[in-house]
Amino acid sequence: MFFDFLIVGLSIGIVYGIVALGISLIYSGLDIVHFAHGEIFMLGAFIGLVLFNTVGLPYPVALIMAMIATAVIGVVIERVFYRRLTRSGGGYTVAGMGMIIVGFGMAIILQNIAFLAWGATSFGYDPIYGPPVDLGGISLPRSYLWIMVVAITLMTILNFFLKHTKLGLAVRAVAANKEIASLMGINVPVMISVIFGVACALGAAGGVLIGPINFVSVEMGYLMLIKAFSAAVIGGFGSLPGAILGGLIVGVAETFGAAYISGSHKDIYAFILLILVLMIRPSGIMGVIVKVKA
């Protein structure tokens, strides 16, 4: 049973981690906490649902297309709505309360757009998984395998993109110091759009991965946002490996909590953990020392 619980915890945790990765990416690049990221996750799940159920694309293709479409939506949101605010903060950086309020506002706008498009009802992806795979006494649902494989692939691609491509280097330079990056000839606004697009694509991936087992509804973003936010804080806000680690910790902690303490208030374990980590190590497990950014 222990390994069964561990697998369940890891499979949900890795989804938290992917969404948290987007939140951390935006934070590291733009110095803002994106409170509409839960709704980006929801939007991606809906786009994937339409592409898979209605258009009839194969699931992996629907996943990739949903990521691309959501990335485009993310870039448009950043350029049209957020850019003015981040600029006013000076060098595309923190614009204080304004950005937080705009994030909440954007969350409500996106939720209402989804409500108009799909209504308040829930939708399920057409069945795509068969019976569980038996691994020496541990039955491993195929959905978990999918989630693990896709998540690890996405993380590998992101790592390669950031560390081994020129565009990734430029993104990291902008994340480290926008003024110096600009002096080095990097087009900072474009890089910020790239960061936002990639973060939104990751949010969409989380939505499409979890859609087949948890259904899709306009209200699905809120709970995911707070779990992913906890994951990002526990892992260390702004740290990309930390976001994944935080997600896994949150997923495993809440599953073990539900398994061995009580399943009645499962959500509480993630937040107890969050408070403990903030008390013991405020910068999170893999958090970097706070520094002043340009």
Add this chain to the structure above:
Amino acid sequence: MKRTLTAAIAASLFGAGLLASGAAMAGEIRIGVTLRMISENGEKQGEMIKDEFAAINAAGGINGNTIKLTLLNDECKSDKGVANANRLVYQEQVHLLIGSSCSSVTLPIVAVTAQAETPQIIPHSTSAAITQQNSEWVFRVPISSRFYKGVMAKYIGDKVGTKVAYVYVADEASRAETLGLVGLMRDMYGVEPLFLEQSQEKEIDFRANLLKIKDLNPDLIFIAGQAEAIARFLVQSYEVGIPDTVARAGSSAVSNAPAAILAGDAVKGVFFSAAYSDSDTRQIAQDFNKMVRERYGINSVDHDFSQAWDLLQIVKLALANADLKLTDDSLAADRTAIRDAIAGIENYEGLASGPISFCAAPTPQCRDGNRTPVLISYVKGGKDFEVEVLDRVTMPIDFGL
């Protein structure tokens, strides 16, 4: 010529005056509805209610009085339901309030209608606690959870087994239905739950609980919650590898179409108690199914539709029997007259599996009008789901009190 014209105008004015006085004699019965209209079925039920009252008005109304309908969506949210009820009762000054779908919404509305002394008739909510508030203004068309759980307990204990795992979502109806069933299994068969756990209403991942249940190897898993939560439980129960040899039963909400649509094949074999089955062979049921399919495009007609329909027929009967003045000063008297007319409904035979009767005392015995649940099992899931009737039992009026 001039004289003829003057006479014609005078006659016209006199005629118009007569018509105007006739119009003033016919009144307007204001009916407010608050429902969960967030799924296709919910929206269509709202449409059906609108269409029925429009048809009444087109046919000249009830005793010459037309119906003014205000239809609101509470989305199964208590705060919205209470806001709707307050608007309907105080602003719209309705003579009768119909609502709501979810017990968690209906329960607080009972306090609103009791305070405002406005009759309330309930289309879908099942929690036994609703009529146990002893409000003299409340009537329930659907079957109370106290009757549902009785039928369910007997079937489980006699035909399935007594090793039962219970999981329920923390809303009032689900909690009441589950704990009631646990109590009955204890009283009737002397067994304690193999597993009993609640989950939060918005929880999305039930797999930790389901893994624990799998390890206990129960005869049956009883799942209580709103339709979406039950569907999620069912799908995830197969995800974690609980075989189909373990029976699955649901609370009354599993009868709602979204449960079967969302759960797909995972709903096959799940049984539940409900007020109506679209496999009912009676002519009235076949005609109703045909009407819903043709007019609203719903292939599988669930008991929320049939209950809304029965409620409308009961309201029509009551309004026809009520002595209504419908003047500006008669609101309180008209509300009382409608309440008394509903209380006078006896042995109404409609789509429900048994007769529906109300009476004057504000007790569950008088206000839980329908006592005949049917036990139903899904034989096919998805949008065109199919069910079969396993059993039909009329419960004693005092059962579960």
